Amino acid sequence: MKILRDANLCHGCRACEVMCSFHHRRAFSPEWSSIRVVRDNATGGISWSLDPTTCDMCEGEEQAFCVSYCPYEALRRGS
Amino acid sequence: MAKYHIQGGLAGKILRVDLSDGRIWTEETAKYAERWIGGRAINSYILFNEIDPGTRWFDPENLLIFGAGALVGTSLGANRMSIETKNVFNNGKGSANVGGHFAAELKYAGFDHVVVSGKAETPVYLWISDGKAELRDAGALWGKTTYETEEMLQRELGDRGIRVACIGPAGERLVRGSLILVDRAKAAGGSGVGCVMGSKNLKALAVRGHGSIEVADPQAFLDASGLALRKVKASPTSKPMWKDTLSGTYYSDPMTPSWDLLYVVRNGQDDYWEVEKRKRIMDPESGVPGYRKKVLACFNCPIGCMPFFEINEGKYRGTRGEGFWVNTLMSAAMLDIAEPDVMLKAWLLMNDLGLDADFAVGMIAWAYECYEKGLLTQKEVDGLQLEWGNSDALITMIEKLAYREGIGDFLAEGPVAASKKLGKGSDYYTIHMKGQPTIEPFRIPKGWALAVATSPVAGRHLRGATLGSSRFGPRGASFEPHVYEDQAKYVYWQGLTKEIEDLTGICVYVGTWSGARALEVSDYAALLNSVMGLNLTEEALMRMARQGRNLEKAFNTLHTNMGRQDDLPPRRYMEEPVKSGPYKGHRCDREKWDEMLDEFYELYGWDKETGLQTRTCLEELDMHDVAERLGKAGRLVGE
Numbered sequence: 001m002k003i004l005r006d007a008n009l010c011h012g013c014r015a016c017e018v019m020c021s022f023h024h025r026r027a028f029s030p031e032w033s034s035i036r037v038v039r040d041n042a043t044g045g046i047s048w049s050l051d052p053t054t055c056d057m058c059e060g061e062e063q064a065f066c067v068s069y070c071p072y073e074a075l076r077r078g079s
Numbered sequence: 080m081a082k083y084h085i086q087g088g089l090a091g092k093i094l095r096v097d098l099s100d101g102r103i104w105t106e107e108t109a110k111y112a113e114r115w116i117g118g119r120a121i122n123s124y125i126l127f128n129e130i131d132p133g134t135r136w137f138d139p140e141n142l143l144i145f146g147a148g149a150l151v152g153t154s155l156g157a158n159r160m161s162i163e164t165k166n167v168f169n170n171g172k173g174s175a176n177v178g179g180h181f182a183a184e185l186k187y188a189g190f191d192h193v194v195v196s197g198k199a200e201t202p203v204y205l206w207i208s209d210g211k212a213e214l215r216d217a218g219a220l221w222g223k224t225t226y227e228t229e230e231m232l233q234r235e236l237g238d239r240g241i242r243v244a245c246i247g248p249a250g251e252r253l254v255r256g257s258l259i260l261v262d263r264a265k266a267a268g269g270s271g272v273g274c275v276m277g278s279k280n281l282k283a284l285a286v287r288g289h290g291s292i293e294v295a296d297p298q299a300f301l302d303a304s305g306l307a308l309r310k311v312k313a314s315p316t317s318k319p320m321w322k323d324t325l326s327g328t329y330y331s332d333p334m335t336p337s338w339d340l341l342y343v344v345r346n347g348q349d350d351y352w353e354v355e356k357r358k359r360i361m362d363p364e365s366g367v368p369g370y371r372k373k374v375l376a377c378f379n380c381p382i383g384c385m386p387f388f389e390i391n392e393g394k395y396r397g398t399r400g401e402g403f404w405v406n407t408l409m410s411a412a413m414l415d416i417a418e419p420d421v422m423l424k425a426w427l428l429m430n431d432l433g434l435d436a437d438f439a440v441g442m443i444a445w446a447y448e449c450y451e452k453g454l455l456t457q458k459e460v461d462g463l464q465l466e467w468g469n470s471d472a473l474i475t476m477i478e479k480l481a482y483r484e485g486i487g488d489f490l491a492e493g494p495v496a497a498s499k500k501l502g503k504g505s506d507y508y509t510i511h512m513k514g515q516p517t518i519e520p521f522r523i524p525k526g527w528a529l530a531v532a533t534s535p536v537a538g539r540h541l542r543g544a545t546l547g548s549s550r551f552g553p554r555g556a557s558f559e560p561h562v563y564e565d566q567a568k569y570v571y572w573q574g575l576t577k578e579i580e581d582l583t584g585i586c587v588y589v590g591t592w593s594g595a596r597a598l599e600v601s602d603y604a605a606l607l608n609s610v611m612g613l614n615l616t617e618e619a620l621m622r623m624a625r626q627g628r629n630l631e632k633a634f635n636t637l638h639t640n641m642g643r644q645d646d647l648p649p650r651r652y653m654e655e656p657v658k659s660g661p662y663k664g665h666r667c668d669r670e671k672w673d674e675m676l677d678e679f680y681e682l683y684g685w686d687k688e689t690g691l692q693t694r695t696c697l698e699e700l701d702m703h704d705v706a707e708r709l710g711k712a713g714r715l716v717g718e
Contacts, residue, residue, distance in 0.1 A: 011321060011374060011375055011376035011380075011383035012375050012376060012383075013376035013377070013378065013379055013380050013381070013383055014180075014378055014379060015155060015379050015380075015381070018152075018153075018379055021291075022294075022297070025291070026294065026297040027291045027292060027293050027294060028152055028153050028291060028292040028294065029187060029289070029290060029291030029292070030187065030289075031187075031289045031290075031291070032291070038239055038240055039180070039262075039375070040239060041229060041262050041263040041264065041401070042226070042229075042230065042263070043399075044372065044373055044375060044387035044399075044401060046375075069155070069304075069308065071155070071308065071311065071312070071317075071321070071380075071381030071382070071383075072321060072383070
């Protein structure tokens with residue numbers, strides 16, 4: 001299982017990144033996140049990446065936060 | 080006085096920078112937050128306390144204050160930053176508010192606010208990174224556009240994650256209506272904040288943060304944010320915003336009633352724009368939507384509304400960038416230019432050169448009208464033909480204004496100075512509030528106009544304007560946008576919720592603003608309480624909102640002579656009725672306006688005759704120190 005992103009739906013808001021850090025530390029910091037979102041303001045480009053070594057699919061939570069808190073439904077669990 | 084014990088949500092420090100001697104130091108945010116929570120309220124308090132009334136906007140003693148909302152970096156929808164300084168148009172309260180990703184980065188870098196004083200001898204930029212800050216030489220950046228500045232800073236500092244807030248050539252040249260641009264797209268436009276930044280020789284702030292923000296009660300936060308997200312998703316306006324947005328103008332259908340309410344045409348000659356022109360600019364294929372490549376979001380925003388455009392053919396081929404606002408359409412009507420590629424080009428160019436669009440369009444539309452009326456000759460406008468609809472001239476005029484070339488230098492000083500210099504009765508055609516150009520409608524939507532006219536920051540719509548009733552708004556009041564009755568109640572309520580939004584940093588679109596029907600005051604309370612460890616009720620928040628608004632009012636009273644007479648609409652709109660369309664004949668009726676103003680002042684507890692504050696009104700809000708300062712200056716009514 002892993003987290004899959006639909007680039008066409010992603011708005012680059014970084015909610016997934018923020019909520020991922022909240023899962024890991026119960027505080028907010030993009031540094032603790034397994035997800036990295038980098039925006040390029042010149043092109044409107046959004047680069048999204050997930051570190052599989054630190055992502056534990058939100059073990060212990062009811063749902064994966066990045067999926068449930070994505071307002072645009074751009075993320076889902078898949079394989 | 081309530082004293083809040085803050086346990087989360089804040090980065091914890093305020094960064095202080097004196098550009099005159101290069102000194103940099105910090106202080107605890109808690110010192111201010113325990114009374115004012117965060118965001119604009121803290122900015123306003125620092126500004127009120129630390130600047131003497133005689134200070135002019137360009138004096139080194141003026142402050143330029145950046146403040147992230149208290150919830151920025153934590154809650155969904157919270158990403159906004161308030162910028163406070165002296166208003167370049169009237170020396171009263173200057174304020175602008177901006178979204179994007181800068182404020183969150185600032186908090187992760189360890190700072191809630193940045194207070195800039197003094198004036199640098201040569202151009203500098205402020206580099207903020209993980210609890211540290213330094214001033215660096217901006218010689219190479221000076222003269223560059225905002226887009227170039229961001230590009231150069233990210234390259235120089237070697238990190239695409241760096242967020243930049245900067246001025247363009249307009250701000251450097253002290254064009255009054257200059258903006259501070261964030262993320263190449265989000266404009267802190269009003270009050271000439273970019274002009275003040277230019278006067279301090281401060282080109283940019285660049286920030287990068289790898290720190291963290293604590294939350295007081297994680298489980299309560301999950302409950303509050305879960306509910307908030309469900310409300311956003313259930314809102315009928317959310318999805319149209321993030322799916323089909325043109326930044327707030329999701330009502331792209333040219334027959335939507337808001338088109339008949341909102342658009343001022345040809346510098347206020349009429350308030351009705353022909354349907355053919357609306358169709359032309361908004362056509363799904365050949366209009367503005369046809370150039371939209373994607374829609375982007377501000378930090379942690381659930382209704383991302385910023386379209387990114389590319390023009391791939393025609394005269395403006397190669398133009399690309401983010402941004403198209405309801406004000407872009409208002410600008411098109413004001414100039415009577417229905418060409419979508421031109422308006423896109425104009426909008427992105429104003430951002431790139433650092434010009435506030437409402438200012439630039441207001442001044443340029445005035446010049447077009449003066450040309451039409453024979454008050455400005457072709458020679459005086461550098462040989463241009465400023466005929467309504469001449470779009471090539473618009474692009475040239477924007478460049479002239481930003482670089483203060485020829486006619487642009489004359490317009491750059493703003494409507495009061497320019498019309499005084501020109502004379503010949505040209506002041507009648509200047510459409511401004513408290514000295515700042517406004518392109519807002521006054522004659523048709525009465526409450527909207529009241530909010531714009533009473534805005535403490537001069538002629539902008541975010542301090543209480545609304546076009547629709549709200550399921551959260553005042554009870555027992557009817558809402559009809561084009562009638563006077565009950566509008567004061569809505570403007571009062573909407574203005575207060577905006578105060579709360581600006582102390583949290585939550586965007587109005589996610590919140591209570593006209594059209595957006597997602598979060599409400601109870602959500603703000605739940606989010607603030609869980610993140611900061613507080614126990615605020617809705618009533619307590621509404622009271623804090625009244626305190627915030629009163630603080631701004633007090634600043635204006637202390638620093639200017641503005642009063643009731645400055646809350647009246649531009650003269651033209653009281654004298655000339657709307658000429659065509661469904662609201663033909665509407666104008667600002669002085670008697671009814673006065674009644675509306677009376678009710679508005681009464682709701683705030685202000686004196687009706689002068690429009691100013693009383694000791695009672697301030698003391699009821701525990702603002703004894705503010706009352707004391709106004710009293711000593713002889714600026715309290717009845718003393």
